[in-house]
Amino acid sequence: METKNFSDQKLSLDRKEELLEDARNWKPTQETGDYRKEGASSGGGFALRDKALVSKLRSAGWEAIKRIGKQLLGGKLNLIGIAFPFKCAADYSMLEALAGMARVNPYIMNAAALTEDPIERIKLLLTASVSHMEVCNTFEKPLNPVMGETYHAYLEDGTQIFCEQTCHHPPISHILIEGPDNLYEFSMYTGYSAKAGWNSVKVNVIGNKTIKFKDGTSITWNNMEDQINSTLYGTMVRQVIGRQDYKDEKNHITAYIETGAKKVQDYLKGNICQYGQEIYTINGNYNGYLEFNGERYWDIRETKVFDIIPSPASSTLPSDSRCRIDLIACKAEDKDSDIPQDKKDELEDLQRHDAKLRKAVGDYRAENPGAKFVDISLLKI
Numbered sequence: 001m002e003t004k005n006f007s008d009q010k011l012s013l014d015r016k017e018e019l020l021e022d023a024r025n026w027k028p029t030q031e032t033g034d035y036r037k038e039g040a041s042s043g044g045g046f047a048l049r050d051k052a053l054v055s056k057l058r059s060a061g062w063e064a065i066k067r068i069g070k071q072l073l074g075g076k077l078n079l080i081g082i083a084f085p086f087k088c089a090a091d092y093s094m095l096e097a098l099a100g101m102a103r104v105n106p107y108i109m110n111a112a113a114l115t116e117d118p119i120e121r122i123k124l125l126l127t128a129s130v131s132h133m134e135v136c137n138t139f140e141k142p143l144n145p146v147m148g149e150t151y152h153a154y155l156e157d158g159t160q161i162f163c164e165q166t167c168h169h170p171p172i173s174h175i176l177i178e179g180p181d182n183l184y185e186f187s188m189y190t191g192y193s194a195k196a197g198w199n200s201v202k203v204n205v206i207g208n209k210t211i212k213f214k215d216g217t218s219i220t221w222n223n224m225e226d227q228i229n230s231t232l233y234g235t236m237v238r239q240v241i242g243r244q245d246y247k248d249e250k251n252h253i254t255a256y257i258e259t260g261a262k263k264v265q266d267y268l269k270g271n272i273c274q275y276g277q278e279i280y281t282i283n284g285n286y287n288g289y290l291e292f293n294g295e296r297y298w299d300i301r302e303t304k305v306f307d308i309i310p311s312p313a314s315s316t317l318p319s320d321s322r323c324r325i326d327l328i329a330c331k332a333e334d335k336d337s338d339i340p341q342d343k344k345d346e347l348e349d350l351q352r353h354d355a356k357l358r359k360a361v362g363d364y365r366a367e368n369p370g371a372k373f374v375d376i377s378l379l380k381i
Contacts, residue, residue, distance in 0.1 A: 102308070134286060159177060196231070356381045
């Protein structure tokens, strides 16, 4: 995941106005043809062709199988509860990864916010949703955020991104994205669980998304899920699966997109309806393009991607992902050394202790209704 230091690229009013002007002048692409990105999986999805990364991920997989065997491959065990070796994980937190979904916003999402046509707006929102799939694709597992962990960043147009880990088990994150000049407010919560079969992993994603615009329009939609195939042998492939349903109650608009429209899994189908009548059909694939009644709104060959700019150190909270002791150790030491792993274990032990403490306090209050304060020294942990 690419980010820039705040000092490398400070926000400027000129850049902000330049990006907003680009968004005002947004137009559909002139690209044509049934295009899919070179290197995409022949069966649909994103193929991992980095041999070194494949080897690293599979070594972690085989290590887990040796430890928990049949439970793991039977699809009955939630992989979220399994400690992933630091040397096989990404060197950033899941909160930082989630912030990456905004990397297309300064162009497409601002265009959606600036139009007054509700149909055009939901078309652009769908375009942003599909175009960010390839931008955010990763096979490395980000570090699980600890309870209360935060992350704050900007985009070049002045957009602010706030993330916080709000639940330990199941792991749930909340995200708030405020567009430039308050053009829009995007909020989301998401959590997930993962279960392994033989040579595959299914990631079940919960949560939903809401975006509010200045004119009072509010649009809600759900998350899609992930399927990772050929985890132990063959070409490893990640697929986005399922259906997203969109609702704009103010303007009586509904829409949906669904993967698996063709044998090649990454093809999409869908429609947009107003007052129950279909007005647009949707087709394309998340490795290539998106069209509404044959008019192409997005082509992967022209995707505009913007940098995530972490907030400056002077205003960073102690709870920020960049202050994690394991990530600090990773920057100071070799990633394969024992020190980052030891620091990761230390964080996980502390989080498990905090979870036990919260449960004990909850149990005490259940047994002593009305108790306002709890002496934790008296609790059995």
